[in-house]
Structure formats: structure tokens, C-alpha cells
Amino acid sequence: MRFEGIWFRYARRADWTLRGVEATVEPGRTVVVLGHNGAGKSTLLQLAVGVLHPGRGVIRDRPRVVGWVPERFPAAQPFTTVDYLRSMSAVRGLPVTAADPWIERLGLGEHVDTPLADLSKGTAQKVGLAQALLAPPGLLVLDEPWEGLDAASRTLVPQIVAEVTGAGGVVLVSDHRGEVAGLPGAIHWTVRDGELHRDATDDPGGGEDDVVVEVAVARREADEAVVRLRASGHRVLGVREKHTPVEDR
Amino acid sequence: MIALTRMRVTGFVRSGRALPPLIAVLAVLSLLYGGGASSASSAYGYSAVMLFPILAWLVKLVLDTEPDVQRRLARLTVGPVREAAAGLLAAALLAGGVCLLAMVAPWPFRGIRGPLAGSTEPPVLTGVLLGVLAHLLALLGALALGALTARVVTRRVLPGVVVLVTGSVLAIVLGLRGSVVPWLVPPVMSTARALGAESAPDAGTLAGLVVHTLLWCAVAFAIYGRLRRGRS
Structure with missing residues (x-):
């Protein structure tokens, strides 16, 4: 899913809420959108969902099934x-x-x-x-999902996020309560002064020395394996059915 | 789309918002049929005119009942075209129910009589069929006007009310005999005049009223669709 030169404002003569947003999210990734109140986090999420339309720019490759939890x-x-x-x-x-x-x-x-x-x-x-x-959403957008949830329910959010990304979906989450620690492996985006700043340490493109390791796990353990791999700092690129035997290499 | 329409009709009925327009409808029907009987075509023609602003108000209420965020969730789920169509369909169904009530109401109170002896008034059955057409045309016009006054288009309540009142008044004023711009409004007044005449309107007159209504609604719905394109 790609944000290509997104500009947005709420009225024709209003100031731009977002300016020149350029970003890409790979399948199976979680993005945490940070920023102070009124910075434009919810606006960015609603643009991602498709309920707001950019004044300039375009969002490409938005998954067909979108789940949105409004603020x-x-x-x-x-x-x-x-x-x-x-x-x-x-x-x-x-x-x-x-x-x-x-x-x-x-x-x-x-x-x-x-x-x-x-x-x-x-x-x-x-x-x-x-x-x-x-x-099952291909894109799940959670706008402050922890707001009002009790302690027991808070742990559900990372589990659900892991399931969606484990199935190859994209998850965008906004957070101003510091709950992001429960989402290991998430990319961090910060909205500041109408511009999007990506955390340099979370380059979704990965390092040039990266290799791809294919791992088969039992279906019932897939979610847990994805969470463990992410917690270890690895990037899970996707989860798929094992249609054909994997050849030894 | 059918499931969303059903959800919206249910939501509107349960919300209790139907009560004020329903009271207004009953008041109008009481005024119309409380003083005596008239021919079916004449009675139904004027019933359609008097219901027009109430139907437009009802449409606005139906489209405004759902919270904005819920409308966006629905739009996300079924797509923008089906979401808008489901809203209009829900409003049309409820307005159709009001029209049905208006068609049935005069009979228990003997508000409709047969043609007078020696007159050229149409028989009762023809009058009822003409009445169905008149209410259908009023419903279509009210649907289009009500849609243009919905919060999703006007964004705030006051502009919506202003458009609703202005549109309803203009439909009467610009529809008066001798108006220079009758095509600016749906032909509810022309329809009432045609049905209230001494004899039944001919096919050409009826076709003209239908075409006028359809063209006016097509323009209004095109504006509605255009205004809704960037507003969810």
C-alpha cells in the first residue's frame, strides 16, 4: 500500500493538515502512527481507510477488505x-x-x-x-484502539494485530498512550507540522544484507510464531498456504 | 445494499424521528378530508401537493438519522454508490409508506365521492390511478429535494433546513399558474391542477408531467452525487 504525495485539508481555504506524505507499507507490517493531539494522525488513518479523499496525491494498492475502528x-x-x-x-x-x-x-x-x-x-x-x-481485513486501521479498554482487553489488541499481519494484512494504529510496546516489530511514523516522519531505525525496506528464510510452522502455531519472530526483530513478509513441497536448497 | 437499507429503515423507525412528520401528515390529511368529499383525482392531486414538503422533510430526517461515523463505516463496507443508493432507497420506502397512508386515509372518512351526475369528472378507479401517479411524482421530487438538504451534503444543520424550506416554498410559488420558470421546480402544482380539472387529463399532459419530474430529479440527483463525491 503506497501513499504518493498526499496533501489534505478540510476546507478549500483552510491550512493543509497533511503535506506531501510519501510512504509505503508492505504486506504483513504494522505501522504505529504517533503525534500530539491535532497533529493529523486520525486524518492520515481516515485517508488510508478511504473515508477521506486527498486534495492532491493518491493512495495505491489499498487492500479490498478494510476494517476501520474509528476513534x-x-x-x-x-x-x-x-x-x-x-x-x-x-x-x-x-x-x-x-x-x-x-x-x-x-x-x-x-x-x-x-x-x-x-x-x-x-x-x-x-x-x-x-x-x-x-x-478478515487486508487493511486494519485502529484509531486509538486502547482508549477505554480494561487491562484484560488491552492484551487482545496485539493478538489481533498479529493475526491480521500474520495473514499478510497491513495494520495501521494510532497511539498517544504509549501502548505501542505491545506491538513488537511495528514501524513508527510520526506526524508533525503536517508532515510524516518515518523512524529511521524502522526502514521497511530492510538492510541490503537481508536474506529471506522460508519457515514452515504448524497452522495452530502460526500466530505465535509470527509474534515471536517480530519480537526477535525479524521482519515477517507474509504468511501463505503451503501449496507445494518446498525443495531443499 | 438491501441489508444496509433494512438497517437504516429499522434505525429510523426505532429512533422515534418519524413521529413529527407523521403528526404533520395526519394534520394535513385532517384538513384535506375533514370538510367534505371531492372527486378522487382532485383530492389526491391536492393531497400530493400538501404532502410534498413533508415528504422532503421525511427524506432529510431519514438521511440524517445515522451518525456521520456510522455512515462512513457503511460507505467503507459497501462502497460509495451503494451506500448513497441504500440511503435513498430507505427514504423512498418510508416516504412510500406515507403516500400509501395518504391514499387510504380518505376512504374511512368518506372523503372521496364518485363523479357528479352530468359532469365529465373521471370515474373513481381512474381517479385513484391518477392519484397514485400524483403521489409517485411528488415522492420522486421530494426524494431529490430531501437528498439535497441532507447533512452529508450541507455539512451543517442550518443550511439544510434553509434549502428544505426554500425548495418547498419555491415548488409552490414557481408552480403557480402563469409562472415564467415552472421548470425550475418539480411539477407538483401542475399535477394538482391537471388532476383538479373538470375532466381527466389527457395522455400527453400526463406524459409531460412525468418527463418534467424525471428530468428535474435527474438533475437534482446528479448534483447530489457530485456533492457527495468528496464528502463521506
Whole structure:
């Protein structure tokens, strides 16, 4: 996914919020977007998602299935948790039961019949997370995903991120709470004065001396292996089915 | 798109926002049919005119019910064209329900009578069919006007209300007999005049009203689509 010369402003005569953003994200990578309040993190994420359109420039190779967890989940809707998630499943063309695994995993079981407007901030955030994951996303954009989550739920975010990147997806996360330590191997981007600064130590292109090592792991251990490799500082380029026997080299 | 339409209709009905326009519809129908009976074509022609601003208001309410972020989530899920189409379809279905209510309402109160002896008024069945056409044309025009007043287009509430009120007033004023620019507004007034005449309108008149409505709506929806292109 490539950001090519992205400029954006909210009104024709307003100042540019983002200027000349150039960046590339490889499949299987996590990008943490940092910056102070109002710097343009959410704007960049919404451009990545496609709900905002750049004034200049273009975003190429955006994955087809996009999951977006907005900074504030729109809880002012006359649905219960289960009604909402089932409706969103249907909107995505999925069976209504598609939401059930996420309801269980995110601990939403006791809130299924609670109106969205009555949910706590953290629980509403989980509903936002669930709707973004109904279909396995090729691009997952999380705008301050830890906001309002309790300690137990916070650990879920890195797990989910690892699963998406492990399947070859791209994850963009904004964070101003210092939770990024839970995302080993993530690239850091900082939005400052309308410009995007990439962390020099996290060059996604890798070093010139890099080699690619293909490793086969048991399917049930794939997620854990990806997390371990990233924690060790390696770049996981992707995860694929083992269609053909690998020849000895 | 059908699932999104269903979600939006459900959301609107549950939100309780339907109540004010429904009360307005009942008030209009009471005024229309409370004072006596008239021929079907005449009654339905004026019913369509009086419902026009309420239908446009209803369309605006339907399109504005969903929070902006939820609309963006829907757009992301089904794409911009289907998202916009699902909103218009939800509004059209609900406005269609109001039209159906307006078509049925006069019968229990004997607000419609048969043609007077010796007159050239159309028979009741013809009058009902003309009434269906009149409400359909009013619904299409109101759908287009209501869409142009939606928050996703005007961004703020006040400009949307101004466009809604101005558009509704102009539809009446510029539709009066002798107007020099009747083509600037949907032909709800011309339709009412045609249906209120002593005899049923001929096919040419009806075709002209349909073409006028379709062209006006095509232009309005093109503007809606253009304005929505960069606004999610």
C-alpha cells in the first residue's frame, strides 16, 4: 500500500493538515502512527481507510477488505449490541452468525442485549473492534484502539494485530498512550507540522544484507510464531498456504 | 445494499424521528378530508401537493438519522454508490409508506365521492390511478429535494433546513399558474391542477408531467452525487 504525495485539508481555504506524505507499507507490517493531539494522525488513518479523499496525491494498492475502528465508536444508534453486529454482518454480505465468535472473544456476551447508547466507552470500543473484524481485513486501521479498554482487553489488541499481519494484512494504529510496546516489530511514523516522519531505525525496506528464510510452522502455531519472530526483530513478509513441497536448497 | 437499507429503515423507525412528520401528515390529511368529499383525482392531486414538503422533510430526517461515523463505516463496507443508493432507497420506502397512508386515509372518512351526475369528472378507479401517479411524482421530487438538504451534503444543520424550506416554498410559488420558470421546480402544482380539472387529463399532459419530474430529479440527483463525491 503506497501513499504518493498526499496533501489534505478540510476546507478549500483552510491550512493543509497533511503535506506531501510519501510512504509505503508492505504486506504483513504494522505501522504505529504517533503525534500530539491535532497533529493529523486520525486524518492520515481516515485517508488510508478511504473515508477521506486527498486534495492532491493518491493512495495505491489499498487492500479490498478494510476494517476501520474509528476513534469514537458511533454509539448513538437505536440498536442493541447483537442487533448492530448482526446488521453489520448482513451489510458485509456475511451470515448473521459471523459476529458470534467476536462477541465471545471480546467478552461482549453479557452486553448482547444492551442498547449501544448504554454501553461503557470501553465496551463500545469493543463493538467497534468487532465490526471491523467481521470479515478478515487486508487493511486494519485502529484509531486509538486502547482508549477505554480494561487491562484484560488491552492484551487482545496485539493478538489481533498479529493475526491480521500474520495473514499478510497491513495494520495501521494510532497511539498517544504509549501502548505501542505491545506491538513488537511495528514501524513508527510520526506526524508533525503536517508532515510524516518515518523512524529511521524502522526502514521497511530492510538492510541490503537481508536474506529471506522460508519457515514452515504448524497452522495452530502460526500466530505465535509470527509474534515471536517480530519480537526477535525479524521482519515477517507474509504468511501463505503451503501449496507445494518446498525443495531443499 | 438491501441489508444496509433494512438497517437504516429499522434505525429510523426505532429512533422515534418519524413521529413529527407523521403528526404533520395526519394534520394535513385532517384538513384535506375533514370538510367534505371531492372527486378522487382532485383530492389526491391536492393531497400530493400538501404532502410534498413533508415528504422532503421525511427524506432529510431519514438521511440524517445515522451518525456521520456510522455512515462512513457503511460507505467503507459497501462502497460509495451503494451506500448513497441504500440511503435513498430507505427514504423512498418510508416516504412510500406515507403516500400509501395518504391514499387510504380518505376512504374511512368518506372523503372521496364518485363523479357528479352530468359532469365529465373521471370515474373513481381512474381517479385513484391518477392519484397514485400524483403521489409517485411528488415522492420522486421530494426524494431529490430531501437528498439535497441532507447533512452529508450541507455539512451543517442550518443550511439544510434553509434549502428544505426554500425548495418547498419555491415548488409552490414557481408552480403557480402563469409562472415564467415552472421548470425550475418539480411539477407538483401542475399535477394538482391537471388532476383538479373538470375532466381527466389527457395522455400527453400526463406524459409531460412525468418527463418534467424525471428530468428535474435527474438533475437534482446528479448534483447530489457530485456533492457527495468528496464528502463521506
